[in-house]
Ligand SMILES: [Fe+2]
């Protein structure tokens with residue numbers, strides 16, 4: 001069974017195992033934070049730290065799994081065998097990312113069944129971006145270029161997250177996200193070198209995705225309620241607005257190479273700041289979509305619930321097999 005946990009009972013690092021009063025435990029945890037050391041599953045940690053991680057890691061896992069849908073929709077319609085093979089690999093990677101992350105959440109004593117139930121019941125959040133439709137093949141390329149590109153920007157700092165299993169999961173995930181971003185850019189480049197109709201299709205997709213992608217970094221710092229605490233805990237390393245700015249600055253140059261126009265007249269170089277300025281985002285739209293009323297929220301959730309129900313026989317068979325093996329082992333021991 002794949003696990004993110006490196007610690008086994010009895011191997012708890014001495015610094016935290018040897019302290020036994022609440023004050024001392026908190027002080028040892030704080031010292032760990034101060035020296036930027038990792039927290040591992042068997043270590044003592046404050047309840048709020050654990051809860052925050054379970055929420056963030058599970059929302060991340062849900063996003064990976066729901067994120068399979070917009071592109072999965074195009075696997076049977078990919079324009080060539082090569083593009084189909086690439087897209088299949090990419091969508092399977094996203095499923096794998098979900099599994100590493102659910103495993104990381106389980107190291108915090110969260111139950112995967114509970115997390116999945118919360119998603120299916122609409123109680124859990126996932127990235128707002130996956131509630132937008134993929135109308136043309138160009139959308140698949142734009143998701144790779146912009147959505148996976150934004151995901152990398154968000155996720156690279158998480159490789160240094162203070163919680164060990166999450167940080168280690170992110171290292172592998174980021175390597176795969178890099179492939180996702182490149183395949184998207186490559187698909188778009190091929191279309192931009194094609195016919196005028198293909199170039200128009202790419203531009204239309206960029207026009208529709210640009211602003212929702214910028215919202216993937218979350219609300220502005222001033223309105224982001226959890227940010228200060230998650231920064232202090234070493235879970236979050238760079239603020240929403242700083243990540244968004246880094247993404248804008250990097251992407252403007254890539255858009256020039258592609259030959260597409262980013263759909264924001266306010267996007268201009270600010271020599272004084274040394275960054276690109278951009279227009280204010282429509283945060284009402286963000287909150288509407290994140291709270292369940294985006295173009296595809298209902299469809300995404302219904303598809304996910306159906307996939308889970310259709311897979312019930314696989315889970316039942318795996319459990320029956322495990323029970324049979326346990327019985328066999330028990331009778332072998334008794335003999
Ligand atoms: Fe992913």
Ligand SMILES: [Fe+2]
Pocket residue numbers: 094148151176177180
């Ligand atoms: Fe990805």
